Amino acid sequence: MQNSVFFKSVINSDSILDSIGLLGQYLETLIGCQHICLLLPHDNGRNKLIPYSFKINQTDLKLLQQMAIDTDLFSDMSSGMHLCITMSSAKPAIKLLSMTTFQSLYTFHLNRSVYGAILLCFRSPVQLTDEQLHICQMVTMQMEQLIEKIYFRKQVLKQQSYENLVNTLRMKDGFTLNHCYNVAFYASLLGAKVGVDAEQLEQLKISALLHDIGKIAIPDSILLKPDRLTDEEFSVIKQHPAIGYELLKDLPDVQKILPVVRWHHERIDGSGYPDGLSGDDIPLLVRIVSLADAFDAMTSTRVYRHSLPVFEVRRQLEINVGKQFDGLLVQAFLQMLDDHMIMDRLVWDE
Numbered sequence: 001m002q003n004s005v006f007f008k009s010v011i012n013s014d015s016i017l018d019s020i021g022l023l024g025q026y027l028e029t030l031i032g033c034q035h036i037c038l039l040l041p042h043d044n045g046r047n048k049l050i051p052y053s054f055k056i057n058q059t060d061l062k063l064l065q066q067m068a069i070d071t072d073l074f075s076d077m078s079s080g081m082h083l084c085i086t087m088s089s090a091k092p093a094i095k096l097l098s099m100t101t102f103q104s105l106y107t108f109h110l111n112r113s114v115y116g117a118i119l120l121c122f123r124s125p126v127q128l129t130d131e132q133l134h135i136c137q138m139v140t141m142q143m144e145q146l147i148e149k150i151y152f153r154k155q156v157l158k159q160q161s162y163e164n165l166v167n168t169l170r171m172k173d174g175f176t177l178n179h180c181y182n183v184a185f186y187a188s189l190l191g192a193k194v195g196v197d198a199e200q201l202e203q204l205k206i207s208a209l210l211h212d213i214g215k216i217a218i219p220d221s222i223l224l225k226p227d228r229l230t231d232e233e234f235s236v237i238k239q240h241p242a243i244g245y246e247l248l249k250d251l252p253d254v255q256k257i258l259p260v261v262r263w264h265h266e267r268i269d270g271s272g273y274p275d276g277l278s279g280d281d282i283p284l285l286v287r288i289v290s291l292a293d294a295f296d297a298m299t300s301t302r303v304y305r306h307s308l309p310v311f312e313v314r315r316q317l318e319i320n321v322g323k324q325f326d327g328l329l330v331q332a333f334l335q336m337l338d339d340h341m342i343m344d345r346l347v348w349d350e
C-alpha cells in the first residue's frame with residue numbers, strides 16, 4: 001500500500017477498527033509487522049482498556065492488555081521502546097511477552113489529548129532500523145489524529161440541543177455531515193491556536209458543525225450529483241448559507257451560530273456570498289470556519305476529483321491571502337499543520 005493511500009484513508013476514516021486494519025496492511029508491507037494492537041483507556045480509567053487489534057488471537061490479546069495495565073500503558077517506557085524475550089531483564093512485561101506467541105514487541109505512545117498505546121508485535125526477535133522507527137512514529141501520530149477526531153465527534157454530539165439538527169443533516173447526506181465534522185475539528189484547533197476563549201470555542205465548534213445546515217433544503221439531484229455542477233446548479237447550491245440562516249433564525253439557542261451559517265462563504269476581498277461582506281466586517285469565528293471549510297474541501301476526495309496534494313493545498317491557502325482568507329489566520333493554520341499534524345511532512349507520491 002502506498003503512503004498516500006494509507007494516510008488519506010486514515011484521515012478520512014470514521015472507524016478506529018477499520019484504521020487498524022489499514023495500519024496492519026500498511027506496516028506489513030513496509031516493515032514486515034503483521035500483528036498490531038491499539039489499546040485505549042476505558043472511560044472509567046486505565047485499569048480497563050479498550051483493545052483494537054489486527055491479526056492477534058484472543059489469548060495473546062488478553063496477555064498484551066495485562067501487560068499494558070501492569071505498566072500503566074507503558075508509561076515508564078519511552079515511545080518506540082523495544083521489548084524482546086531474549087532480553088535478560090526480569091521485567092514482568094517480558095515475562096508476560098514470553099507467554100504470548102510473540103517474541104518481540106515495540107510500543108508507541110499516544111499522548112496528546114488522547115492517551116493510549118500502539119503495540120507492534122513480531123513472532124521472531126527483530127530490530128527495527130531508525131528509518132522504520134520513524135515510519136512507526138509517523139503512523140502513531142496519524143492514528144492519534146484520527147482518534148481525536150472520533151472522540152471530538154462523540155463529545156459534540158453529547159450536546160443534545162443540536163442533536164436533532166445534526167441528525168437531519170445525517171439523513172440528508174452523510175458526506176456533508178462528515179465534512180461538517182471535519183470542519184468543526186479543524187476550526188476548533190485553529191480557534192485554540194489563535195487564542196479564542198473557551199466560551200467562544202464552544203460556539204465555534206457548534207457553528208462549524210452546523211455551517212452547511214442549509215444544504216438540507218438543496219435538492220438531492222444537485223447535492224448528490226456525482227459530476228461537476230453546471231452554472232445553474234451551482235447557483236442553487238450557493239443559496240445554502242441564506243437558507244440555513246432562514247431555517248435557524250427564529251429558533252431559540254442558536255442565535256450565536258447564525259453569523260457562521262450565513263457568512264461562511266464570504267471572502268476577505270468582498271467577492272463572496274450572500275452579502276458581499278469584506279475584511280473585518282466578517283467576524284473572526286466566521287473567518288476561522290471559512291478557512292477550515294476550504295481546507296477540508298481541498299483535502300477531501302470528491303467523486304469527480306481527487307484531493308489536492310498537501311503542498312498544493314498550502315500554496316492555495318497562501319495565494320488566496322487577502323482574497324479569500326485572512327492572512328493572520330492562514331499563517332496560524334500553516335503553523336498548526338507544521339506543529340500539530342503530519343500531513344504536510346509527508347511526500348505524497350502522486
Ligand SMILES: [Fe+2]
Pocket residue numbers: 211212240264265
Ligand atoms: Fe457551505
